[in-house]
Amino acid sequence: MVRLSTIALGLVYGLSNVLGVVADTATLTDPAIDGAVNVGFPTVNITAVLAExxxxxxxxxxxxxxxxADYGAPGTTISARDLEKLQELRKRTFGNTVFGAIACLSLKILFPSKTAxxxxxxYAQWNNPSFWSSTTYMTPMCVFRPVSADDISCAMRIIALSQTDFNVVGGGHSAIKGWANAEDGxxxxxxxLTGVKIKSGYAEVSTGERWGNVFTALDQNKLMALGGRMSTVGVPGLVLGxxxxxxxxxxGFVADQVxxxxxxxxxxWVVNANAGANADLFRALKGGSSNFGIVTRVDLYTWPCTKGVYSGQLYFADTRDYxxxxxxxxxxxxxxxxxxxxxHLISAFVYVGALGMHMGAFTAFRNVSVPDGGPALKEVLEINPAVTNSSTLQVRPYGTQAIELGSGDMNGLRQDMRDFSVYADKELYKELFQIWNTTMIPKHGSKTGFMGTIAFQPITxxxxxxxxxxxxxxLGLEGNTKTMGIINLTHQWADPSHDAAILASLDEIMTASIARAKxxxxxxxxxxxxxxxxxxxPxxxxxxxxxxxxxxVSKYYDPCGIFQDRVPGGFKIPGL
Incomplete structure (x- = not known):
């Protein structure tokens, strides 16, 4: 194992993209993170595995x-030129089924207990039960469950060479079919990939974790960090978006505090991206989604939280309070x-079909350890004293608010999420609610399992x-001069036969709402x-x-376009 300086590492990595030749493995002492870290990839004769x-x-x-000819030898990798040849071969001969079979059998040979x-x-345990919405269920040819970055490193070399389609799922909290699943690939x-390691001023979070586990570990150490507001959401998707x-x-955004x-x-190759190393990749990952690689660990800045925070949920059942x-x-x-x-304030207006009931579900948060909403939340807490008195507001460990909010979340229903953005405008907020309320509730409110939400979230x-x-x-928001409101529409229902009608109504609402905002x-x-x-x-x-x-960044770190072309789902970089 060779020790390389940052400059030498950059040179070797650059050569790997051009010549297809890299050092086998290396360590790097990175001033932005603690100690020595592994870079490169493990020595595995991928050619022999593929041939078998x-x-x-x-x-x-x-x-x-x-x-x-020398691809299987230690210290070699594939180049853009070679993959172009493979693309042509793929087009002339086989479809994704054959290449998927080669990739899956190769993974099974190399990782028998991690490939299903x-x-x-x-397979039955790892596939669909991982997903929040039944709208995302698909049938991949195999499911690979790695436990380390090295496992993924080997898998990516197999996948790149076999040219099969693939996808990656963290928490699976998406409603879009194909965004975190693959058909036949x-x-x-x-x-x-689990574990939360507390360091000095930050926490190393493996990307197989969900936010509930992350916050529990932070609470145990009297710390807080930016993260998801629902415990059931996975770490990687939220951060990368x-x-x-x-x-x-x-x-700022969670990604801003990575x-x-x-x-x-x-x-x-397994690399680190931070302010001092691969800084262009570091910035790109902060909102650029799954376009550059598979993130296996996120290091989050932490702050002390010794006495807890003041937060809780308020439920307004009387529409006269609206x-x-x-x-x-x-x-x-x-x-x-x-x-x-x-x-922080989450302002959600909900219709629960099973109860035939409108409800305001507000989550109020203040980073203080006394039961005081302060002047910013005073108006919200005074809307209806009876509601405030019966709320879950309390001084509590930081992470318990996300656990409370995620406690009612469940997998397996039909789900849809969508959003658009406006500048804060009180009359517009009211009009957007009315467009949603008069379209969705009369048409779909009585359908089995229906629940609909329109929420207003500020970005200051x-x-x-x-x-x-x-x-x-x-994210491209620099230069904003006033508060934005993200308008989030979230709906769930039980029967797949209602998909088309509900989605058509939601498209109608989006069109009318955006037109009104304009x-x-x-x-x-x-x-x-x-x-x-x-x-x-987006x-x-x-x-x-x-x-x-x-x-x-994509062309440099993924010159063959693997994450653009071989991952069927996910939001891509336009123009590539």
Missing amino acids: AENELGVNGTVTDNLP AVGSSN VLIILSG GGISYLSNNW KNFEVVLANG PKMFDAVYNYHTVGALQDTQT IKAVAAGVARGGNS ARNAYHPYFYLNYARKQDN IGSYGTASVNRLKI
């Missing part, structure tokens, strides 16, 4: 005949959130500035990626400058 799989399948030489084929007990599930936190008003990403690149609620929401977005950046100029202060992200000169083009529907191109909404940066 081809022989068992009776398709000898399908992949291996087109490899460089269709029909096996592990390889599904890589990250649930085997930006991520909104209870602490965002003060410290210290380091550990990433497996398309060529199998006018006051909209006043309070608007005033919080435009005044309160700017005055007290230690606060202070939250954006916090991201700039950390070196910037990929008519009031309050529309903002940004789509928050973690809520966006398939057709809304990465394109980041603006030309950000998209151009992402293109450059």
Whole structure:
């Protein structure tokens, strides 16, 4: 194992992209993270593994005949030129089924206990139960459950050479079919990558974790960090899409408070991306989604939280409170959130079909250890004293709020999430609620399992500035001069036969709502990626400058376009 300086490592990695030759493994002392870290990939004769799989399948030489003569030797990898040849071979000969079979059998040979084929007990356990929404269920040819970055490194070399389709799932909290699953290809599930290690000023979080486990570990150490607001959400997807936190008003998006990403690149290399090493990749990952590699660990900055926070949920069952609620929401977005950046407010208006009931479900948060909402939340807490008195507001360990909010979440229903953005506008907020309420509830409110939500979430100029202060992200919000409101529509129902009608109504609402926002000169083009529907191109909404940066990073770190071409789902970088 060779010790390389940052400069030498960059040189060797650059040569690997051009010549297809890299050092076998190396360590690097990175000043931005503690101690020595592994880079490179483990020595495994991938050619021999592929050849064995081809022989068992009776398709000898399908992949291996087109490899460089010395590919299987230690210290070699594939180059862009070689993969171009493989692409042509793939087009002329076989479909994805054969290449998927080669990849899956190769993984089974190399990782027998970590690879599950269709029909096996592990396959049934690892596939669909991992997903929040039944709209995302698919049938991959095999499921691969790695437990380390080295496992993924080997898998990526097999996948890149076999040219099969693949996908990666963290928490699986998406409603879009194909966004974290694969039909006939390889599904890589990250649930085997677990662990939260507390360091000095930050925590190393493996990307198989969900936020509930992360926050429990932080609470045990009297710490807090930016993360998901529901315990059931997975770590990687939320961070790579930006991520909104209870602490965002003060410290920006979750991605803004990442210290380091550990990433497996398309060529199998395991690298770190932070402010001092691979800084262009570091910024790209902060909102650029799954376009550059498989993130296996996220290092999050932490802060002391010795006495807890003041937070809880308020449930308004009387619709006569709604006018006051909209006043309070608007005033919080435009005044309160700017005055007290230690606060956060989720304002959700819900219809529960089984009960035939409208309800305001507000989550109030303030980073103080006394039962005081302060002036920023005062108006919300005074809407209805009876509601406030019966709320779950209390001084509590930081992570328990996410656990409370996630306690009612369940897998297996039909789900849809979507969003759009506006500038804060009280009358517009009311009109958007009415468009939603008069369209969805009469048509679909009585359908089995139906529950619908429209939520209003602020992104203040202070939250954006916090991201700039950390070196910037990929979201393209720099320069905003007033509060944005992200309008989030979330719906669930039970019967697949209702999909078409419900989705058509939601499309109608989106069209009417955006038109109304534009008519009031309050529309903002940004789509928050973690809520966006398939057709809304959130990465394109980041603006030309950000998209151009992402293109450059993608071409450098994934020159063969593996994550653009071989991953069927996910939001891609436009123009690549």
